[in-house]
Amino acid sequence: MSYSSEVIAQLKERYADQPEFIQAAQEVLVSLQPALDAHPEYQSQALLERLVEPERVIMFRVPWVDDKGQIQVNRGYRIEFNSAIGPYKGGLRLHPSVNLSILKFLGFEQIFKNSLTTLPMGGGKGGADFDPKGKSDREIMAFCQSFMTELYRYIGPNTDVPAGDIGTGAREIGYLFGQYKRLRNEWSGVLTGKGLSYGGSLARTEATGYGAVYFLTHMLAEKGEELAGKTICISGAGNVAIYAAQKAQQLGACVLTVSDSSGYVYDPDGIDVATLKNVKEVRRARLTDYVAARPRAMYHETQRPWGEKCDIAMPCATQNELSLESAQALVAHGCRYVVEGANMPTTLEATTYLQEHDVFFAPGKAANAGGVAVSGLEMSQNAEHLSWSFDEVDQRLQSIMASIYTSASTAAKDYGHEGNLVFGANIAGFLKVAEAMMAQGVC
Incomplete structure (x- = not known):
């Protein structure tokens, strides 16, 4: 049995109740086998076993009061999956379907997507089983403030930088950012997808x-x-x-x-x-x-x-x-x-x-990496206290997407699967993370 097959079998046994995560892990790990064959040291250092386990899983309750005065309780999550190449980076999804399996699949995918951008960002994801649809602005603010009251302990511009996702748009990011700023008494680039008036990047929406x-x-x-x-x-x-x-x-x-x-x-x-x-x-x-x-x-x-x-x-x-x-x-x-x-x-x-x-x-993980790429550019602008023009951000985005395509296409060819961008994207994203993990020892 190949190294990747062994790890997949272990995951299926351990996480049988997490089908989306198993699907994502299987899709990636199978395609990595040519790179694993070329680097037997990865198996001796249990690299895959470490890669498929999040560094940290945070789960918490989110109590809030609706417009009728009733107390509602949702479940919140943050999956800090891998920080080998940079702070955890990934969106917050607000949707009734959110559960641990879905967020682990998204966080796992984010590791490789972020790696492909060439920007220093690790992989993470989070969210809650809260549905913004049909809620008033006040209810959404109440939920977001309660959510951030717990999450703020675990995030920061050099630790974990959440962003938007399904159900989390400019309105929700604004409420989350405001509560973080209130709790920490500091303005920092802790969230991306912010409004242009308080540190957001042009072209992030697009x-x-x-x-x-x-x-x-x-x-x-x-x-x-x-x-x-x-x-x-x-x-x-x-x-x-x-x-x-x-x-x-x-x-x-x-x-x-x-x-x-x-x-x-x-x-x-x-x-x-x-x-x-x-x-x-x-x-x-x-x-x-x-x-x-x-x-x-x-x-x-x-x-x-x-x-x-x-x-x-x-x-x-x-x-x-x-x-x-x-x-x-x-x-x-x-x-x-x-x-x-x-x-x-x-x-x-x-x-x-x-x-x-x-x-x-x-x-x-290759084709839709433009969003997190510009989130990374937003982090850079915040760190330098700069604001780039739409055209400048768009040009950088075009350059990053061209680089991702070249990396995926080249890796596919180099490892015997020319034209298969699934193999190429997975291998190209993996190799950068693997090199960083190997350099940092067992952690």
């Missing part, structure tokens, strides 16, 4: 979506193609989906779909980003309101967009949204590129099917 499209342009160039004239199906209707659609259409593509938890919209004229932003960002409404404003658009309730004909698919919603059946539909309708804008949105079976049918596949 970064994940823009970065995924920049990564896609390098994939197309590898095949001698360009983005102009291509059709794209996107899932999701949050930041990643909105700004991926915006950048793709700026570069000449036609984005046909977006989706939310209730269904998807197909717009034959191309998604109108201004209308979409008004519906989702300003009014916080459902996508049915988009259709009301766009007479040729159609809404498909309870369905996902992967049955539509397209050249490129970009799953930008949530984990495991693109199943084997969805992959088969994409291949049948001529899709030739899949770029993950969300974290692990494609099941293992679907990924294998797409690759076996010559679909050029980009894993999220």
Whole structure:
């Protein structure tokens, strides 16, 4: 049995109740075996066994009072997974589905994603099973203040720097930052995704979506193609989906779909980003309101967009949204590129099917690293007390995404899997972390 298989077997036995974490670990560890074969010292130093265990898992209760005067209690988490190359870095997810398995999968993925950016950031993740939807601003502030009252003990600009994620936008980051500042009596770059008036970075909102499209342009160039004239199906209707659609259409593509938890919209004229932003960002409404404003658009309730004909698919919603059946539909309708804008949105079976049918596949830890890359740039600006222009941040983002593509493509070729960006991204991200862990001894 290979070293990676041994560790996977141990994880399955120990964490049988954590399927998302097992899936993420299995996807990474299997692809690392060529690098492990080249470095037998990693096994003798139990590197994988250390890598798959978080350095720290923090769980706590979050009591708060709703608008009816009733006390509510949620469960909060912070997974500080690996700090070998820098302070823990990763978002805070606020959603009813949040549990230890999901946050461990996200934190584990974050290790390699952050490594690929070349910036000094370790991997972490956190959040709570709190749902901001339908809550008043006062209720959300009450929750965020209670959450930070416990979390502040464990974070700091040189220790752990949380950010936004699903359910945690500018409003929530503002409340969290305000409470941290009150408790610590200091202003510091302890959170990223902040408002521009108090240390945020231009282009941070756009970064994940823009970065995924920049990564896609390098994939197309590898095949001698360009983005102009291509059709794209996107899932999701949050930041990643909105700004991926915006950048793709700026570069000449036609984005046909977006989706939310209730269904998807197909717009034959191309998604109108201004209308979409008004519906989702300003009014916080459902996508049915988009259709009301766009007479040729159609809404498909309870369905996902992967049955539509397209050249490129970009799953930008949530984990495991693109199943084997969805992959088969994409291949049948001529899709030739899949770029993950969300974290692990494609099941293992679907990924294998797409690759076996010559679909050029980009894993999220590489393609959606633009968000955390600009978070890292926000940390740099805070540390230097500077504020860079949008164009300067965007140029740095483009450079980082080009570097990630080159690293993943080169590693795939060097370790016998040319063209397989899953293998390449995992190996390239892993080797930097492994070298740092080896240098720092058993810790």
